[in-house]
Amino acid sequence: MKKKQRKHRNKPWLLLLTVGIGLINLLANRFWVRIDLTEDQRHSIHPATKKLLGKLDGDLYVTVYLAGDLPMEFRQLQRATKELLEALKAYANRPIHYQIVDLNTEPIERRKKLFKKLSERGIQPTNLYMQEHGQRIEKLIYPGALVTYKEQEVGVMLLKGNSMTDATQMISQSIDGLEYELTKALAKLVNKVRTKVGLVKGHSEPNARQLSGLTQALSEHYELHEVMLARESPLSTYSALLITKPQQPFSEDELYLLDQYIMQGGKVLFFLDRLRIDMDSLRSGEAFAFPLNLGLDDQLFRYGIRINQDLVQDLHAGVYPVVVGKLGNQPQLRFLSWPFFPILNNFSTHLITKNMDALYTQFVSSLDTVKVEGVVKTPLVFTSNYTRRLATPVHVDLEALRKAPDPALYNQGSIPLVYLLAGQFTSLYKNRLVPAGFD
Numbered sequence: 024m025k026k027k028q029r030k031h032r033n034k035p036w037l038l039l040l041t042v043g044i045g046l047i048n049l050l051a052n053r054f055w056v057r058i059d060l061t062e063d064q065r066h067s068i069h070p071a072t073k074k075l076l077g078k079l080d081g082d083l084y085v086t087v088y089l090a091g092d093l094p095m096e097f098r099q100l101q102r103a104t105k106e107l108l109e110a111l112k113a114y115a116n117r118p119i120h121y122q123i124v125d126l127n128t129e130p131i132e133r134r135k136k137l138f139k140k141l142s143e144r145g146i147q148p149t150n151l152y153m154q155e156h157g158q159r160i161e162k163l164i165y166p167g168a169l170v171t172y173k174e175q176e177v178g179v180m181l182l183k184g185n186s187m188t189d190a191t192q193m194i195s196q197s198i199d200g201l202e203y204e205l206t207k208a209l210a211k212l213v214n215k216v217r218t219k220v221g222l223v224k225g226h227s228e229p230n231a232r233q234l235s236g237l238t239q240a241l242s243e244h245y246e247l248h249e250v251m252l253a254r255e256s257p258l259s260t261y262s263a264l265l266i267t268k269p270q271q272p273f274s275e276d277e278l279y280l281l282d283q284y285i286m287q288g289g290k291v292l293f294f295l296d297r298l299r300i301d302m303d304s305l306r307s308g309e310a311f312a313f314p315l316n317l318g319l320d321d322q323l324f325r326y327g328i329r330i331n332q333d334l335v336q337d338l339h340a341g342v343y344p345v346v347v348g349k350l351g352n353q354p355q356l357r358f359l360s361w362p363f364f365p366i367l368n369n370f371s372t373h374l375i376t377k378n379m380d381a382l383y384t385q386f387v388s389s390l391d392t393v394k395v396e397g398v399v400k401t402p403l404v405f406t407s408n409y410t411r412r413l414a415t416p417v418h419v420d421l422e423a424l425r426k427a428p429d430p431a432l433y434n435q436g437s438i439p440l441v442y443l444l445a446g447q448f449t450s451l452y453k454n455r456l457v458p459a460g461f462d
Contacts, residue, residue, distance in 0.1 A: 068110055072206045078213050079117040084171040085205075088141065089164070089181060091125035094151065096194040100166065103198040104181060107205065126165060141165045144178025166197075170205070172212040179208045187368050187381045196378040211244065221250035221261040226269030226317070234267065252277040263290040270299070272318040275458045282322060282451045295319065297330040297388040298415055305421060312386065312417040322451045327395035327444050332415040335387050335440070336362035338433050339407035345424050359424045362433075369405040369437060376403050389438050397447035404441035409433040 085108060089101045101123065112119045126134055138148075146167030166182035183204060184196030220241060222234075231238070241247050250264065252273070258264070258280060273281070285291060296315050304310035314332050323329065341364035346354045364385050370376040382404065389412055392400045411433050 068114055069202060069206075072111070072202060073114050075206060075209055075213060076111060076115040079115050079172075081173050082117055083115065083119045083209075085119065085121040085168055086171075087121060087123045087168045087181070088126055088137075088146070089166050089168075090123045091127050091164075092162075093164070096191055097151075097164070097166065100181060100194050100197055103201055104168070107201050111205070138165070141167060141169075141178065144169060144176070146178045146180055149182060168205075170208045170212065172209075175212050177208040177211050179204050184378050185368065185380050200378045207244070217244070217246040218262045219248060219260055220245040221248050221258070221264045223252060223264055223266045223269075224249045225251050226271040226273065228267050228269050237267070252280050258284045258289065259287060261289070263292065265292045265294070267294045268296060269317055270296075270315070272316055274318075276461075278318060278322055279452060279458050279461060285326075285448055286450050293319070293323070295330060296386070297332055298334060298386065298417065300386055300417075300419060305419065308422060309418065309420045312415065312419060314415055324393055325395070325451045326448055327393050327398040327400055328442055329391045329393055331389045331391060331412070333388055333412045334363060334417045335365060335389050335406060335438055336411050336413060336433065337365035337406045338362060338409035338428060338430065339366050339368070340364045341366055341383050341385075343421075343424065345421060361424055362428060363419065365406055365410075365440075367404050367406060367440065369407060371401065371403050371405075373401060373403055373443065375443065384440070387440055390440060390442055392442065395449070397449075398444055399446050401443040401445070402439035402441070403443055405437045405439050408437050410435050410438050412438070 087101070087104055087108075089097065089104065093101065105121075105123065108119065108121045126137060129137060142148075144167075146165050146169075148163050148165050151162040151164055166180070168179045168181060170177050170179055181201065181204065182193070182197050183200055184193040186193070188196070222238070222241075228234075238247060248261070250258070250261065252258075253276075264281075264284065281291065295317065298312040299315040300310055300312040302310075312334055320329070338360075340360050340362045342358035343361040343364065344356045345359050346356060348355045364383070365387060367382040367384060370379050409430065412435060
């Protein structure tokens, strides 16, 4: 007996360990702590999300339509959504109520109304194909959520990734993007003042109908204005400017205003053609692509980028309708792959392009970087590995579509087509006279 007591006296750490565990349990019951042990902190709530949750001054309601008899991958998405909502509840200063609903348990009439409502909120259905008792069963689900705040409601598409990947990878991408999708919806509901974005006009840009998709998407999150680059334009009030496919050159005054906007910290997104091709000329079967001078070359070069006078061809490409013969007295159309229409599905790991869906492009030029002190140049979007560049003037011949491309010619590897430039920029007008009339 004395021997046992002496044995315990020699191990006081047992008592300390027991007391320590008890204190940890007591504190855990009173204070919520979330520790992310992953190397890339993928399970941590972003500071911007916490800041947004701190703006809540009313209850938030979330209805998730992802329940029932689901495949394992969709159950993972359901579990990840639930875990994220629990984490958001912990950081919000007002209650967040959520429920996970199985649409198939709803009465038929209510189900039809819900289907219509979800579609109106941008939540698109997904067809599931499952095996049950040796039979293939097709099932329609709506992998989304409705977020309600102060009688306002926004739809969130939970299944959102690269549609050109397999289902497992797309689910994984969707899980990675859950916080962004939910936060984006929350920002629409909470933020009273929207950021101003300017759409630069006055250089024969595409018309309102041609840009309707872009303007509609931007208007959901930003206060969008058309901007004419003139001396009286208060560009500093815009958080970003978009230059979308101009066809006429910029004047010296406009270049100066654009340069000074960037020097003051403004952000500009350039969507530019380096070569001009007339699609109407292709009706005759062929056309030539010639250089398009917009007056922006020197400015972009000073910032660290050059758009080459070429067109990139990629074997991973979209299609173009071509008349291949006649069926009776009617022309017979076939959609043939055209290397001038690259489908871009090769992205960097940058946050901007994370989980981005494939991009469909037409007549794109390659980019080269220029060594500039203080500017970091990050490639964001690339072609596939099976490419080639055609220098100007480029002969575009529809007759070539009838022939299978020679893979041996497409050997120039992956080519970057989108760059992010960030840092300390040098003005184009350093050691130069400014345009007349400016101070």
